[in-house]
Amino acid sequence: MNKIFNELQKFEQETDSMDEKDILKRIGELDKKYSTDLDYQQNINGFLSNIGADKKSVIILTCAIKRLQSAIKELNSIEEKPSEYPEYNISVMHSKYHYDLANTISSKADVRYGINPKIEDLIEGKEYYEQRTIFNNINPEVAYLQLYLSAQTNTANLLEKFGRNYEAILAYDKAIAVEKDFGMALGNKAIALIYYFQLSLQKNMVLLNEARILLNHALQDKDLEEIGGIAIKTVFQDQIKLIDNNYFKCDCEPIKGIFPSTIDDYEKFVMSNNLYLNYDFGYYYDKSSLTDNFCLTSTESIEEIEKTHLDKNKHTSKRIYFCSQIFNQILEDFATARCNFYQSLKLDYSSIDINTNYISTFDNTKHSIKYGNLKNIFASLTNILDKVAHVLLIYYEIEDYDPNDSKIYFANLLAEPFKNVVIDSKNRHLLALCSLANDFNDKKYPYYKYKKLRNRITHSFVNINIGSDYKQYNDGNFEIEESTLIENAGEMFQIVKASILYLTLATHETSSKFNGSYVHREIIFEK
Numbered sequence: 001m002n003k004i005f006n007e008l009q010k011f012e013q014e015t016d017s018m019d020e021k022d023i024l025k026r027i028g029e030l031d032k033k034y035s036t037d038l039d040y041q042q043n044i045n046g047f048l049s050n051i052g053a054d055k056k057s058v059i060i061l062t063c064a065i066k067r068l069q070s071a072i073k074e075l076n077s078i079e080e081k082p083s084e085y086p087e088y089n090i091s092v093m094h095s096k097y098h099y100d101l102a103n104t105i106s107s108k109a110d111v112r113y114g115i116n117p118k119i120e121d122l123i124e125g126k127e128y129y130e131q132r133t134i135f136n137n138i139n140p141e142v143a144y145l146q147l148y149l150s151a152q153t154n155t156a157n158l159l160e161k162f163g164r165n166y167e168a169i170l171a172y173d174k175a176i177a178v179e180k181d182f183g184m185a186l187g188n189k190a191i192a193l194i195y196y197f198q199l200s201l202q203k204n205m206v207l208l209n210e211a212r213i214l215l216n217h218a219l220q221d222k223d224l225e226e227i228g229g230i231a232i233k234t235v236f237q238d239q240i241k242l243i244d245n246n247y248f249k250c251d252c253e254p255i256k257g258i259f260p261s262t263i264d265d266y267e268k269f270v271m272s273n274n275l276y277l278n279y280d281f282g283y284y285y286d287k288s289s290l291t292d293n294f295c296l297t298s299t300e301s302i303e304e305i306e307k308t309h310l311d312k313n314k315h316t317s318k319r320i321y322f323c324s325q326i327f328n329q330i331l332e333d334f335a336t337a338r339c340n341f342y343q344s345l346k347l348d349y350s351s352i353d354i355n356t357n358y359i360s361t362f363d364n365t366k367h368s369i370k371y372g373n374l375k376n377i378f379a380s381l382t383n384i385l386d387k388v389a390h391v392l393l394i395y396y397e398i399e400d401y402d403p404n405d406s407k408i409y410f411a412n413l414l415a416e417p418f419k420n421v422v423i424d425s426k427n428r429h430l431l432a433l434c435s436l437a438n439d440f441n442d443k444k445y446p447y448y449k450y451k452k453l454r455n456r457i458t459h460s461f462v463n464i465n466i467g468s469d470y471k472q473y474n475d476g477n478f479e480i481e482e483s484t485l486i487e488n489a490g491e492m493f494q495i496v497k498a499s500i501l502y503l504t505l506a507t508h509e510t511s512s513k514f515n516g517s518y519v520h521r522e523i524i525f526e527k
Contacts, residue, residue: 020059023051042093045071046100053107061108068101095138099147102134102154119431120423122162129438129445132158136446140178149175150227153185160192162435163428165199166498168192169281183221184228187236190214193281194239199505200279202293207281208243215240259284269342275493277334277500292335294504296327296391299511319394322401326391330500333384337377341489344373364465371464374485375457381492382454385410385440388499392433395507396421413437429506436499450492453480 027048034040045067052060075093109117109127122128135155140148156171172189175182190211197207215236218224224232259268267290269275274282277292284290300317308318316324349369358367390408393399398417399408412418413434422430439447456462456478465479480488 020055020057023055023060024063041071042096045097046103049100049104049107052104053110056111058108058111061104061111064104065101065108068097068104072097072101091139092144095144095147098134098137099151102131102151105131105134106154106158117161119426119428122431123419123422123434128158128161133444133446145179146227149179149182149185152178153182153188156185156188156192160195163432163502164435164498165192165196165432166501167436167495169196170494181217181221183218183224184232186214186221187218187224187228187232187239190218190236191239194243196279196281201504201508202279202288204280204283204285204289206283206285210283212240212243263290265346266339266342269346270338273490273493275338275341275497277331277497292331294331294500296323296395296504297508297511298323299507318401319397322403323391323395325403326387326394330384330387330391333380333387334496334500337380338493340373340377341493344370344377345486365463366465371482371485374482374489375462378450378485378489378492379454379457381489381496382450384496385437385499388433388503389413389437391503392430392506393418396510410437411441414441425510427506427509429502429509432502433499433506436495436502447495450488450495453488 027044030040030044034044045064048067049061049064051057052064072094075090075097078090105127109125109131112127113121113125117125132155135151135158138148138151152171152175156168156175159165159168159171169189169192172185172192175185176189179185193207193211193214197203197211200207218236219233259271263271263284271282271284271289276282276290277294278289280289298316298320300320304317304319305315309316310318310321313321347370353368356367356369386409389410389412390399393408393412394401396418398421399412414437418430419434421427422434436447439445440451442448443452453462461478462485463479464482464485
């Protein structure tokens with residue numbers, strides 16, 4: 001094995017003076033020479049990908065992608081008869097090949113679009129969505145730990161590129177939950193929190209303090225430079241200086257999950273699960289941390305108000321009036337789902353359940369008010385996404401204001417009219433919403449499973465099975481475990497919260513660009 005790597009190292013040093021054909025020819029020679037060497041097979045395509053990235057060669061990167069796809073296909077066939085290949089650790093190899101494939105696709109996108117791609121390239125660049133999907137297939141239970149941590153961190157970095165800062169922070173948390181000392185995730189989460197703080201319309205210094213703690217923790221990782229490069233420590237140290245020089249020297253150390261004795265169990269539950277619609281991210285800062293205070297920012301001309309106002313409200317245009325009504329409904333739906341979620345997990349419905357005689361299907365399927373409530377919570381959360389789209393399409397005057405129009409869905413954010421608004425405005429919060437909508441759009445993408453589950457709950461049935469014959473929920477199965485449904489509902493709360501956050505930030509950015517004879521206001525809602 002040492003001989004192989006020495007040869008590869010020598011080969012790498014020679015590539016600067018070699019053209020693409022020479023490189024691929026040399027790889028072909030090595031393939032023949034080490035055709036039976038398992039270590040070579042596991043590492044050569046990742047090595048080829050690095051060469052393609054260094055030389056910024058689409059040809060080499062495309063070749064590496066095809067080779068990795070072929071290797072995965074071959075591994076799938078081996079997986080069907082593992083006893084014939086005892087030397088293969090198929091799960092680990094799957095993770096390695098998928099990780100290398102995602103990074104190679106990423107490198108190819110960087111060559112095509114640059115490190116800082118234009119918004120239109122991000123919208124149309126399928127490579128970015130494909131990369132994230134592949135990273136999501138790397139399971140921490142079977143992969144090398146380092147592969148999973150890097151894949152999750154890269155996923156978060158990609159979300160940041162699309163303006164999905166809130167979801168990126170949650171993705172960094174997934175890596176940290178598996179390895180609390182992983183410096184790249186800690187440091188990148190800190191940078192994401194600083195950016196989130198800068199975006200937030202209400203400033204919470206606790207988050208800056210948390211970022212500073214994370215940066216110091218990241219700098220203790222002995223593998224930091226090996227994974228992130230020699231400059232990464234300087235990057236993290238500069239972020240600490242940014243906090244100290246531009247804001248304040250943090251002395252307090254807030255602890256998530258430690259709350260004042262004056263708040264009740266429901267408030268603790270909501271805080272612990274980060275379910276308030278505010279910018280405090282589940283940390284208790286002051287009483288406003290217990291409040292839903294996301295709001296729209298309106299921009300309307302005096303002429304628009306005069307021409308389109310309704311008789312019942314002459315202070316705003318018809319457009320903004322309808323946006324405010326839909327947004328109020330969003331807040332109401334979210335708060336109701338949140339309250340029902342708490343009750344479903346805390347209350348005992350058994351005494352009420354006995355009054356309903358469910359039909360026996362002879363398969364040990366269980367039914368209850370708790371399960372019905374959990375399903376309704378999940379479905380109602382996904383319905384909020386359509387209302388987010390409705391606000392956007394009215395606010396940016398893509399659709400009319402008819403409240404009886406039932407043809408507006410979250411997928412409308414993938415249509416050309418909305419994409420054109422995103423591109424023309426260069427509003428990265430609108431880009432975030434377009435990208436988020438795309439995640440629900442195809443079974444290859446990360447959130448499609450939630451769309452599928454919602455459709456089954458709404459239009460058909462989903463069984464909650466807790467017996468030994470339970471099968472994992474998938475496209476061909478109407479069964480799901482209670483714990484999985486609760487987990488999915490929790491994830492959907494965060495996805496929906498992200499969409500509402502991006503909506504409010506998008507309208508704020510749009511409003512701030514107008515001047516002259518325009519009326520600007522935060523849309524204030526009743527208490």
